[in-house]
């Protein structure tokens with residue numbers, strides 16, 4: 001019985017060492033740092049979820065500032081593509097197509113101020129702000145100016 005289990009253990013051992021050619025395949029850590037009870041593993045588990053940043057240190061604010069620049073006001077073209085094109089390139093619901101100067105002629109004649117007002121407040125089947133609820137008035141104005149430019 002004892003011999004049988006020894007043989008079994010030895011076989012398992014042998015099988016294990018055949019399967020793993022190098023200790024690196026078992027764990028990337030050196031011997032002594034592999035166990036979940038090793039200092040390395042414990043230190044990793046104890047890592048705080050957040051970290052405190054003291055005033056005066058650069059705590060990744062440079063990166064955050066860059067992101068803010070990137071999320072500044074969108075250009076007229078960007079707003080047009082994301083919020084207006086769905087109707088204004090297809091002519092859905094009778095929307096005048098961007099670039100169609102015949103459809104825009106009489107509208108452009110109303111003046112940009114009126115067009116911007118209609119785009120912000122809505123006008124018949126034209127929904128307020130083209131349903132772009134996170135668009136600022138300036139962004140809508142830029143989009144109208146872009147449409148008018150493209151449709152002269």
Ligand code: HEC
Pocket residue numbers: 079080083084085086087088092093094095096107110114115116118119123124125126127129130131132135140143144
């Ligand atoms: C759901 C479809 C739809 C979306 C989205 C949409 N429009 Fe319109 N838009 C219309 C329709 C329809 C008209 C024509 C309304 C009419 O003349 O009765 C129109 C008309 C306009 C006019 C002309 C208004 C006038 O006084 O003649 C402007 C300017 C305009 N849209 C700007 C925009 C801008 C800018 C966006 C995006 C922010 C936008 N639209 C998104 C449907 C849409």
